[in-house]
Amino acid sequence: MSVLEIKDLHVSIEDKEILKGVNLTINTDEIHAIMGPNGTGKSTLSAAIMGNPNYEVTQGEILFDGENILEMEVDERARLGLFLAMQYPSEIPGITNAEFMRAAMNARRDEDDKISVMDFITKLDDKMSLLNMHEDMAERYLNEGFSGGEKKRNEILQLLMLEPTFAILDEIDSGLDIDALKVVSKGINAMRGENFGALIITHYQRLLNYITPDVVHIMMDGRVVMTGDADLARRLEAEGYAGISKELGIEY
Ligand code: ADP
Ligand code: MG
Ligand code: MG
Numbered sequence: 001m002s003v004l005e006i007k008d009l010h011v012s013i014e015d016k017e018i019l020k021g022v023n024l025t026i027n028t029d030e031i032h033a034i035m036g037p038n039g040t041g042k043s044t045l046s047a048a049i050m051g052n053p054n055y056e057v058t059q060g061e062i063l064f065d066g067e068n069i070l071e072m073e074v075d076e077r078a079r080l081g082l083f084l085a086m087q088y089p090s091e092i093p094g095i096t097n098a099e100f101m102r103a104a105m106n107a108r109r110d111e112d113d114k115i116s117v118m119d120f121i122t123k124l125d126d127k128m129s130l131l132n133m134h135e136d137m138a139e140r141y142l143n144e145g146f147s148g149g150e151k152k153r154n155e156i157l158q159l160l161m162l163e164p165t166f167a168i169l170d171e172i173d174s175g176l177d178i179d180a181l182k183v184v185s186k187g188i189n190a191m192r193g194e195n196f197g198a199l200i201i202t203h204y205q206r207l208l209n210y211i212t213p214d215v216v217h218i219m220m221d222g223r224v225v226m227t228g229d230a231d232l233a234r235r236l237e238a239e240g241y242a243g244i245s246k247e248l249g250i251e252y
Helices: 042-050 074-080 097-107 117-130 148-162 178-191 230-248
Strands: 003-013 016-027 031-035 056-064 082-085 166-170 197-202 215-220 223-228
Touching (some): 016 042, 031 230, 042 056, 042 082, 042 166, 042 197, 178 197
Parallel strands (some): 031 197, 082 166
Antiparallel strands (some): 003 056, 215 223
């Protein structure tokens, strides 16, 4: 079992404090969702976990099995088993999708334990068929000319191939049609298990119709203001953020 702990995290962007003391504990075998209105700091949280240098952590800790990761570079965090799906995945010209995934998988393996080409291809075929992906997606250059939906689906393919310990999925559902949403959800659900934990960040409740989170957190104004189970997401669907903001007396 592994645990990702976020303790009293304060994050600033250009001297403006965005996160004002976030506390969260995610264990493997759990799927957490963070929901919240636009501009409350959800993407800032995911960027800080992954180590984006534009986000300054001014206070607090992020612990992966007790080890503070804040001093680690982005690639070290990835090797440790963190996976971040970007809200706007970048295009990396000149490297195919398959090459990228094999390199990323091998980066987490010892020198004498690299994945063989055969094993890689077998696994890739298996995961691509689970996601109803066309086989030419593997040989295309990474994210070049991918539609929004293809990028999202491809991120889930990367997730299934890399098998991280923790995934932070920021707005993995934005801009997806219903079929793509179902495929993305199927991929995330397929990861569920004792060696995997996820933090799913979403503005809408819709994704949570397909992935039932174990824990739901509401973020407002840079803090987690309420935590509950899947019913909390349903309440939000019914009341919007206004109901919770009124109850707690928080402006957002
Ligand atoms: P959310 O993901 O919840 O919509 P964000 O984390 O993207 O919120 O943004 C939180 C706040 O930080 C917003 O007020 C936003 O305008 C501000 N912000 C985000 N990124 C930057 C940036 N690069 N420079 C300045 N302000 C930013
Ligand atoms: Mg935003
Ligand atoms: Mg965001």
